[in-house]
Amino acid sequence: MRSIKAIFAAARSGWSLEFALLLPILLVLVLTGLWGGIAIYSIKHQAEVTRRAQEQDLSTLTLAADFTRSAALVHAQVMEALNQAQYSQISELELYFQHSDISENLAQLNQQVDALASSALIRAVNHGSSGLLREAFQDYRRFVVMATDIVTVDPSRAQHYVSAAQDQFIYFSNYAQRIQQLLSARTLEQQQGAYRQVHTYLDRLAWLALLSFVVMMGLALLLALRMTRRLRAITEALLSLAHSQQQGVPSLEAMQQIEQQCQNEFGAMAQALLRLRDAEREKRLAQEQVHHLAYYDSLTQLPNRRLMAEHLRHSVQSSRQVHQWGALLIFDLDHFKSINESEGHPLGDQLLLEVAQRLCSLVEASPLIGRLGGDEFAILLDALAEQPQRAANLAEDFAEDLLALLAQPYVLSESSYQITASMGIVLFDGREHSADDLLRFADSAMYLAKQRGRNQWCFYDPEIQSALEARNQLERDLRLAVETQQLFLVYQLQVDIEGRPFGAEALLRWQHPQQGLISPADFIPLAEESGLIIPIGYQVLRTACEQLVRWQAHPATDHLTLAVNVSAKQFAQADFVAQVLNILQQTQAPRHLLKLELTESMVLTQVEETIEKMHHIKALGLAFSMDDFGTGYSSLQYLKRLPLDQLKIDQSFVRDLQHEDDATIVRTIIAMGKALNLQVIAEGVETREQQDFLARYACDAFQGYLFCRPELAEEITQRLQQYAIAHPAPWMMEAPSTADF
Structure with missing residues (x-):
């Protein structure tokens, strides 16, 4: 049993596709053969049953015929014996012997009656036939015996019994003949019934076989349909996978x-x-x-610069086709860098996420928003209007709402922060500028908004864009200038109240290969914004120290002090003191002759840290001068704490000494310096009247075109050597043109 189950399980697990396809045919053939065998066996069995029944019926009919014939013979013998006895034709002894033969024959007939009465055919014809036959034969037998018994004694009475026996024989014979007729009819009926039964059985077998065939074909059809469904499902799965490049991956x-x-x-x-x-x-x-x-920002999940550029290119093409104006808005957060550095990058990231959420809540209509990098975001407005003025008005309204939304307080880490944004807007219709141009234009407009005071929007101006592109090119040239040493120093002498030179200020110049000499007013702010001022500043400091060392070799210049300007970014470096000390140690410059000039605004930023750093540098032997004094908002409280050696009056006040306000400021600065025991020097002195005014109020030193223009170190050395040889009067150079540096 286990082996059969194992074979069946193995066959079931190993069903192949070919077997599944042939299974309906095999089932039909097997079951058809099975039903055919059953039908043949059933027909043979029914024929055998019919044959046996016919043999039994034939035996019964034969028995009935023998009984009828024997009864007729016995009755003839009885009647002959009675007639002979009645007419005394035989003796009593002969009659006795005949009586014995008749009784024996009647006994045999009785056995035949019993056999006939007990046959199945007679019982099938009529359940009472066998009993009536026995009763009729017994009555006949009794009358015959009685007649033969008394025929010799009382012939008249015997005649009565003979008549009764005769009547009973007729009745008995008729009944036996009737039974025989019934038996013949029953036999024929049984044969016909047997044939009908065979035909019925054959019909049933035929219908059953047909039904089985239909059922098997139905099962085969169901199996085929099931296989077809599976094949169709597999085909649909293949088609779904084939089309999954344009659609999602199917679940199957x-x-x-x-x-x-x-x-x-x-x-x-x-x-x-x-x-x-x-x-x-x-x-x-x-x-x-x-x-x-590749296309989305990892922090805000907004489209990045790459994806925004692709969408912008598509919008430009679409605008050209539908003749609609669109707008590109770019903004960044004002002073975000300060919050990010002071509060930490996690809080800065939270702020950027909050900004992104606000943008999504405002522009969840059709506009596309993205993060270009850092705190810079972009918004693309498609198909605003057919007229540029209408599109500009819609973009302006949108910008106003957006700036108002961004200016609302941000609650981050249980603290409230408020930050504004500066936004640039550029309109496009797809006919003039590319997507890259539009990004640059919107960016330049954003910087214009910053220059105008931040927390506002500005439309793109071609002139401003041209200036910005020139500025960017200048920045690239400046980086190259730092690498190729195009920058150099000139020096402007500083004189005391007697006109004697005692020092100089190192001034940075840039000799551009194509544009020539570029004004410091153009490239110094650019260096500040780009961060190049830090390496430039250290390079200037090193060059100035090396020049101090060279001046020590000449008696005419060994007493000169040298002032070097220090930028705010450079001074704010954590290793500024260490860098200064390193340069001093490497150049071996005389420290007491080196003076660092700091601006007033730089000193007032992070006062405590500035004072501490100034004391460290002061301990190295260097002096400090506050440059551009008067342009800020310094107070005596801070000035008296700063380790300063000199105040430098800004040239803007010296230039406008004819105005009473500026003259008052200059007098106040000189008085303040005297009160703090600081040397006071005025820069930008260009006329004798300016010098006389400053000298009248006891200004200690002067610097300007009236005395000397900025020159190369070799020229300064040569002039001072000539001054030392001649020394005819208080030294003074002829005033140069104000157009010179």
Whole structure:
């Protein structure tokens, strides 16, 4: 039993597609043969039963015929014996012997009656026939015996019994003949019934076989339909996977059911398709991740610069086709860097996320928003209007709402922060400028908004864009100038109240290969914004120290002090003191002759840290001068704490000494310096009247074109050597043109 189950399980697990296709045919052939065998066996069995019944009926009919014939012979013998006895033709002894023969014959007839009465055919004809036959024969037998007994004694009475026996024989014979007729009819009826039964059985077998065939064909059809459904499901799965490049990866529930239900080729195909689906899903997920990383910002999940540029190119083409104006808005957060550095990058990231959420809540209609990088965001407005003025008005309204939304307080880490934004707007209709141009234009408009005071928007101006592009080109040239040493120093002498030179200020100049000499007013602010001022500043400090060392070799210049300007970014470096000490140690410059000039606004930023750093530098032997004094808002409280050696009056006040306000400021600065025991020097002195005014109020020193213009170190050395040789009067150079540096 176990082996049969094992074979069946193995056959079931090993069903192949070919076997599944041939199974309906095999089932029909096997079951048809089975039903044919059953039908043949049933027909043979029914024929055998019919044959046996016919033999029994024939035996009964034969018995009935023998009984009828024997009864007739016995009755003839009885009647002959009675007639002879009645007419005394035989003796009593002969009659006795005949009586004995008659009784014996009657006994044999009685046995035949019993046999006939007990036959199945007679019982089938009539349940009372056998009893009536026995009763009629017994009455006949009794009358015959009685007649033969008394025929010799009382012939008249014997005649009565003979008549009764004769009547009973007639009745008995008629009844026996009737029974025989019934038996013949019953036999014929049984034969016909047997034939009908055979035909009925054959018909039933035929219908059963036909029904079985139909059932088997139905099962075969169901199996074929089931296979067709599976094949169709597999085909649909293949088509779904084939079209999954344009659509999502299908779930293939039908394949999962086939895999669970089938262990044959269908299951293998379903498993292969599911594996292919899983591989395609993993591939699609990896592609989506790569696409998301390439086109979306990792922090805010907004489109990045790359994706925004692609959308902008599409919008430019669409605007050209539909003749509609669109707008590109770019903004960044004002002073975000300060919050990010002071509060930490996690809080800065939270602020950027909050800004992104506010943008999404405001522009969840059609506009596209993106993060270009850092705190810079972009918004793309498509198809605003057909007229540029209408499009500009809509963009302006949108910008106003957006700035108002961004200016609302931000609650981050249980603290409230408020930050504004500066926004640039550029309109486009797709006919003039490319997407890259529009990004640059909107960016330049944003910087214009910053220059105008921040927390506002500005439209793009071509002139401003041209200036910005020139500025960017200048920045690139400046970086190259730092690498190729195009920058150099000139020096402007400083004189005391007697006109004697005692020092100089190192001034940075840039000799551009194509544009020539570029004004410091043009490239110094650019260096500050780009961060190049830090390496430039250290380079200037090193060059100045090296020049101090060279001046020590000449008696005419060994007493000169040298002032070097220090930028705010350079001074704010954590290693500024260490860098200064390193330069001093490497150049071996005389420290008491080196003076660092700091601006008033720089000193007033982070006062405590500035004072501490100034004391460290002061301990190295260097002096400090406050440059551009008077342009800020310094107070005596801070000035008396700063380790300063000199105040330098800004040239803007010296230039306008004819105005009473400026003259008052200059007098106040000189008085303040005297009160703090600081040397006071005025820069930008260009006329004798300016010098006389400053000298009248006891200004200690002067610097300006009236005394000397900025010159190279070799020229300064040569002039001072000539001054030392001649020394005819208080030294003074002829006043140069104010157009000179």
